[in-house]
Amino acid sequence: AGKRALIVFAHQEPLRSFNGALKEAAVQALSKQGCQVEVSDLYASTFNPVATRADIVGDLKGTECFRYGEESAAAWEKGTLSQDIVNEQKKVQDADLVIFQFPLYWFSMPAIMKGWMDRVLTRGFAYGFPQFYEGGPFTKKKALISITTGGMESMYGPTGVNGDINVILWPMQQGMLHFCGFQVLAPQISWSPSFMPEEGRKGLVAMWEQRLASVWQEKTLKFAPLELFDP
Ligand code: FAD
Numbered sequence: 001a002g003k004r005a006l007i008v009f010a011h012q013e014p015l016r017s018f019n020g021a022l023k024e025a026a027v028q029a030l031s032k033q034g035c036q037v038e039v040s041d042l043y044a045s046t047f048n049p050v051a052t053r054a055d056i057v058g059d060l061k062g063t064e065c066f067r068y069g070e071e072s073a074a075a076w077e078k079g080t081l082s083q084d085i086v087n088e089q090k091k092v093q094d095a096d097l098v099i100f101q102f103p104l105y106w107f108s109m110p111a112i113m114k115g116w117m118d119r120v121l122t123r124g125f126a127y128g129f130p131q132f133y134e135g136g137p138f139t140k141k142k143a144l145i146s147i148t149t150g151g152m153e154s155m156y157g158p159t160g161v162n163g164d165i166n167v168i169l170w171p172m173q174q175g176m177l178h179f180c181g182f183q184v185l186a187p188q189i190s191w192s193p194s195f196m197p198e199e200g201r202k203g204l205v206a207m208w209e210q211r212l213a214s215v216w217q218e219k220t221l222k223f224a225p226l227e228l229f230d231p
Contacts, residue, residue: 004036006095010102010113012043018148018193023101025205029212038091042112048084049115055082073123088120098143107168117176126180133226136181143182145172153191174223183220
């Protein structure tokens with residue numbers, strides 16, 4: 001009770017899709033615990049995923065060559081980022097847990113979700129130098145990736161035809177979430193819902209709901225500590 005969760009959701013069908021079902025199950029399961037749940041439905045809100053100069057309202061810092069990283073960091077400091085970014089950042093700031101719900105697209109996340117990462121996780125707000133990994137701004141927050149796949153689990157094992165799913169998850173879990181300091185929880189992988197009977201799919205939704213009932217007690221994934229890094 002008293003906790004706040006944000007679900008960043010990327011599926012074109014908010015209710016009828018399997019991703020929609022998982023999102024709704026998460027809203028239910030977390031609300032039942034007295035948790036305040038916010039959903040950022042990226043397609044429904046036609047979230048703009050493209051990082052451009054228009055993300056900076058007002059004067060730019062540099063004049064000759066536009067550098068998104070530097071300009072967006074300066075704009076974050078001055079409070080001159082565009083309103084859609086500011087709104088998402090406020091939701092992240094308020095959240096104790098952030099869940100990213102999406103179908104696996106090309107061994108990665110849908111472009112709209114990647115664009116959310118590119119635009120919302122601004123330097124200064126989400127990381128700095130040296131404020132990253134366990135020194136990152138979000139060390140008190142938990143995050144997890146909940147994906148669905150087309151391929152079956154056996155295709156994503158270490159000797160599977162697609163290669164180990166952990167390799168696919170690494171850029172997201174290490175490069176995005178842990179980099180910003182999040183305590184990363186184990187991914188929720190709903191394998192191949194389109195190719196299983198209805199009962200199996202219902203089971204996947206129920207398992208997710210059940211997991212969320214004790215999500216706050218979960219151990220976080222372990223990553224290599226920063227002290228091992230020797231430049
Ligand atoms: P849906 O098609 O919405 O749902 C699956 C089934 O579940 C449907 O029959 C639906 O009616 C049913 N359902 C909905 N709600 C419930 C409920 N509450 N209870 C029970 N059943 C329910 N896959 C890979 O493995 N690797 C890739 O690299 C990859 N790249 C892709 C790239 C693109 C551009 C696209 C479009 C797809 C790609 N896929 C890939 C496949 C994709 O990941 C899957 O199609 C997706 O994960 C399926 O999830 P969904 O929510 O869209 O399923």
